[in-house]
Amino acid sequence: MRRVIIGPGAGFRTGGDHMNLKELDLRHLIHNEVRFRELARKGTTVITRAEGSTIWDIDGRAYLDAQAGMVLVNVGYGRRELGAVAAAQMERLMYYHTYFQYSNEPAVRLAAKLASLAPEGLGKVFFTLGGAESVETAVKIARLYQRARGRADGHKIICLDLGYHGNSLGALSATAFEAHRAYYGPLVPGFVHIPSPDTFEGPFRADDPEAGRKYAALLEERILAEGPETVAAFLAEPILGVGGIIVPPDDYLKHVRRICDKYGVLLILDEVMTGFGRAGTMWACGQFGVVPDLMCTAKGLTSGYLPLGAVLVGDHVIEAIAEADFPFEHGFTYAGHPVSCAVAMENIAILEREGLAERAARMGERLKEALLARDNPYIAEVRGRGLMVAAELVRDRETRERFPEGNRAFRFDVEAGCLREGVITGIAPYRDTLMITPPLVITEAEIDRLVDVYDRVIRQEGDRRRKQG
Structure with missing residues (x-):
């Protein structure tokens, strides 16, 4: 069998210069969601520092990050106070777990803080390391709850076909994107999609x-x-993120809540992306007048400064499990990590002190209005809540006809064009949708720059495709 070499070949060095760091990257670091041959051909971009909404690569080039990392750097880059909190907590207690009867002070204080911020009735908190773990934890709790209520067969989880819940095996089973799932079956049974x-x-x-x-x-x-x-639960994002920032009709989740209650099905809302001000309020579900039974969080909980996620659980759910005296055989070594929890407390304090949720709502409206004012012929719709904004890219705005994908979809050309202009932006993986999710601290001048770049690049790439036929 022919061996395929991925990474640098002859002449590889082990010194400390920046070109060598790129070589080390290709040789040793497995990147997320890539094709290995394509990555080896294109090379990598090594990020070395960041401030506010701007990041710099190892070659000194600056980028306006309209994706906020992976839609999580809500308070912006370069917050020294978060580093100081982490250092102080490391000196005091760098680790202790939350297994059995044990806990630690930052975990306890953060759990109480989250319960105070949560929709009414979500008074219990379980910590994880990220969104996928939060989703899988919520699924396990939902199944345990149904068994505690005497519904031994209540295990199925109904999900949305454009929902995204993570890449671990259980979270991937809840996600319907075929390209994500294709090579990893069989997946976990019991997940169905609508x-x-x-x-x-x-x-x-x-x-x-x-x-x-x-x-x-x-x-x-x-x-x-x-x-x-x-059926144990219905799992959904209140605003679908990776699927294209899909905002449901205002009454959709109220109808969903009524249906879940009618059949004894729990409602799990995945606020991993929407939470902590991203959608213009602390939680997106409040905008739709709905309280879930369980709520998954991560991302903006620490703004990416350290890994942390959480599941906020309705008191009635834990009470039913406790009444049945079922064991909660679940946990993670790093759950409730004291340093992550201390940083999350300070991150939330920044969000509240600086009114960043309200700022996201204002800046999001400015962004949407400015994009619409450009009257770009290749943008059919601009939508979103807070700084979670989408623009639908089309060939014909009136008919909503898309450009044919051919060898390369329109969205990828737009993404590449923005990158050449020094803007990192998100795109939906399976449709021509531009996804704009900058840090909540983005300035008005930076919003205006984004609109200039988007309008220019979309027009250029759209005109080029039209000329090509």
Whole structure:
């Protein structure tokens, strides 16, 4: 069998210059979500420092980060106070776990703080290391709860077909993106999917006043088809993130809540991306007037300064499990890590002190209005909440016809064009949707620059494709 060499070959050095760091990267670091041959051909971008909404690579080039890392650096880069809190906590207590009867002070204080911020009734907190672990924990708790209530077959989790919940095996099973799932089966059984409340491309559009009820009815149909006694929970993002920043009709989640209550199905909301001010409020679910039974968080909980996630759980859920005296056989070595929890407390203090959720709401409106004012012929819709904004890219704005994907989708050309202009931006993986999610501290001048770059690049790439036929 022919051996494929990935990474630098002859002449590889082990010195300390920046070119050598790129060589070390290719030789030893496995990157997330890549094709190895393509990465070896294109090379890597090593980031060395960051401040506010700007990052710099090892070659000294600056980028305006309109993706906030992986949609998590809510308080912005370069917050020295968070580093100081981490250092102080490391000196006092650098680690202790939360297994059995043990805990540590930062974990206890953060749990109490999150309970005080949570929608009413979510008074219990379990810590994880990130979003996928939060989702898998919520699924396990939901299944345990149904068994505690005497529903021994209540294990199925209904999810949305454009929802994204992570790349671990359980979270991937909740995610329907085929390209993510294709090579990793068999996946975890018991996950089923229904159409997402997509009013741009879905069967029920934004001009239909009954769209929210109709999309929710698909959930009820699936619960009945599966058998209500077999369904543990409905899992969804209140605003779908990776799927294209899909904002559901205002009444959708209220109908969902009613249906879940009708059949004894728990509602799990994945606020990993939307939480901590990203969507313009502390939690996105409050904008839709809904309280879930369990809520998953991560990302903005620490703004990426350290790994941490959490599941906020309804008191009634834990009470049912306790009443049945079922054991909670679940945990992680680093759950409730004291340094991460201390940093999360200070991160939340910054969010509150500087009013960053409210700022996200204001700046998001400025961004949407400015994009719409450009009247770009290749943008059919601009939507979003807070600094979670999407622009739908099309060939024809009136008919919403997309450019044919061919060898390379339009969105990838737009992404590359923005990068050449010094802007890192997000795109949906499976549709021509631009996703704009900068740090919540982004300035008005930086918003204006983003709009200039997006408008120019989208026009250039759209015109080029039209000329090519």
